[in-house]
Amino acid sequence: MDRDRTLLEYLLRLADSDLILAQRLGEWVGHGPVLEEDIATTNVGLDLLGQSRLWFAYAGEVEARIKGKGRSEDEFAFMRDAGEFRNLMLVEQPNGNYADTMARQFYFDVWHELLLCGLSASSDARVAEIAAKAVKEVHYHGERSTDWVIRLGDGTEESHARMQGAVDDRWMYTGEMFEADAIDIALIDAGIACDHRKLAAPWQQRVAAVLSEATLTQPSNGWMQGSGGRGGRQGVHTEHIGPMLAQMQWLQRAYAGAQW
Amino acid sequence: MSGMAAAAPSRPTLDSVWAALAAIPDPEIPVISLVDLGVVRELAWRGDEWVVTLTPTYSGCPATEVIAADVAAALAGAGIAGARIETRLSPAWTTDWIAPAARVRLAEYGIAPPGTRAGVQRIGIAGLSRREPTPAVPCPRCGSTRTRELSRFGATPCKAQHRCDSCLEPFDYFKPH
Numbered sequence: 001m002d003r004d005r006t007l008l009e010y011l012l013r014l015a016d017s018d019l020i021l022a023q024r025l026g027e028w029v030g031h032g033p034v035l036e037e038d039i040a041t042t043n044v045g046l047d048l049l050g051q052s053r054l055w056f057a058y059a060g061e062v063e064a065r066i067k068g069k070g071r072s073e074d075e076f077a078f079m080r081d082a083g084e085f086r087n088l089m090l091v092e093q094p095n096g097n098y099a100d101t102m103a104r105q106f107y108f109d110v111w112h113e114l115l116l117c118g119l120s121a122s123s124d125a126r127v128a129e130i131a132a133k134a135v136k137e138v139h140y141h142g143e144r145s146t147d148w149v150i151r152l153g154d155g156t157e158e159s160h161a162r163m164q165g166a167v168d169d170r171w172m173y174t175g176e177m178f179e180a181d182a183i184d185i186a187l188i189d190a191g192i193a194c195d196h197r198k199l200a201a202p203w204q205q206r207v208a209a210v211l212s213e214a215t216l217t218q219p220s221n222g223w224m225q226g227s228g229g230r231g232g233r234q235g236v237h238t239e240h241i242g243p244m245l246a247q248m249q250w251l252q253r254a255y256a257g258a259q260w
Numbered sequence: 261m262s263g264m265a266a267a268a269p270s271r272p273t274l275d276s277v278w279a280a281l282a283a284i285p286d287p288e289i290p291v292i293s294l295v296d297l298g299v300v301r302e303l304a305w306r307g308d309e310w311v312v313t314l315t316p317t318y319s320g321c322p323a324t325e326v327i328a329a330d331v332a333a334a335l336a337g338a339g340i341a342g343a344r345i346e347t348r349l350s351p352a353w354t355t356d357w358i359a360p361a362a363r364v365r366l367a368e369y370g371i372a373p374p375g376t377r378a379g380v381q382r383i384g385i386a387g388l389s390r391r392e393p394t395p396a397v398p399c400p401r402c403g404s405t406r407t408r409e410l411s412r413f414g415a416t417p418c419k420a421q422h423r424c425d426s427c428l429e430p431f432d433y434f435k436p437h
Contacts, residue, residue, distance in 0.1 A: 036413075036421060037411070039413050039414070043413040043417050044413075046417060049320045125350075128350075129349040129350035129352075132350060133349050133350070133353075136352060137318060137319060140437075143412075144412045147412075
């Protein structure tokens, strides 16, 4: 059924952004600037990993409706190659310094909370209940990344410079978050998906307010990576995803079906 | 109905199954039970089996799978073999479901119990990602309200780290969720 194929694709977009960002945040384990931050960052990753599992589980059920058999959460996570991933380019960007990690997180959290607010009113009951659960966690993530953008931006000369560099460098990956392609539009029309195009105005308003409070200069809108339907959500990625997937997937590739 | 009548002599009562569930400690905070925590949403005899409906706390909480295994083991121990465990996501778990008596035990254990969620967290574009001013969390050791947050996350996803400026002890705060 056409609707199910479209839904499967959309669910993978949701799941993959959560999973890939969770993996990036997990790379901070043992490397956080202080112990409390090490724990906090990886706990955010843990929430996102849990959310990705909820989306993957549903994706597997939808795939089973189409093909008779659906992939498991592990198969989705570990047995697909880069071109099959549907995450935003933003979330696969390397961790960099802590300001880089927080800029990526802040841009994503604000968008993610808006998206989940929208999806919690989805006509698909399963999508709505997953979103309604996840948004509570994501609200907390957004509070924390907002705190850090302000703290580092309105901090020392050094932290301000690094935070400014971080928000500047990641700005070009934000355009992709507000586009809708044929898959999105089909599901928006069905009342299942949230219209990303409508998230742009509240996102910009929120980001502008925080950057201002952080004494940071808002990056100017220029050319955006992954725009025009050639972004991560369509399977086009930056060079950073390959090495990260190699790290994430090697065990399951070497020992397929390995159980914890 | 005839099936139920036949099974009745050996079938434990609803109350006794609830009692078995109420005796299962939370895997990470053993002073409260799974029932206290509010994750057991429903218990019912359906068809010819007991069905326990659980709801996860945080999406990624590693205790979720342990909880399901503990429930199965406790029921088996109470002579209820083969109970079915179902997961329900909606309505999403909230700390408002933690029983009042369990909040007292949390404080005695050294974990500041969660405040009520209403007013702390409002989901919606207007309040997007803004930190609401939260009332001071009383220290579970000395009761002082001169406390502050050290970190937004603690030893488990459900807790934050605080410190008391009166008795200088650090403590966990069960976050309102």
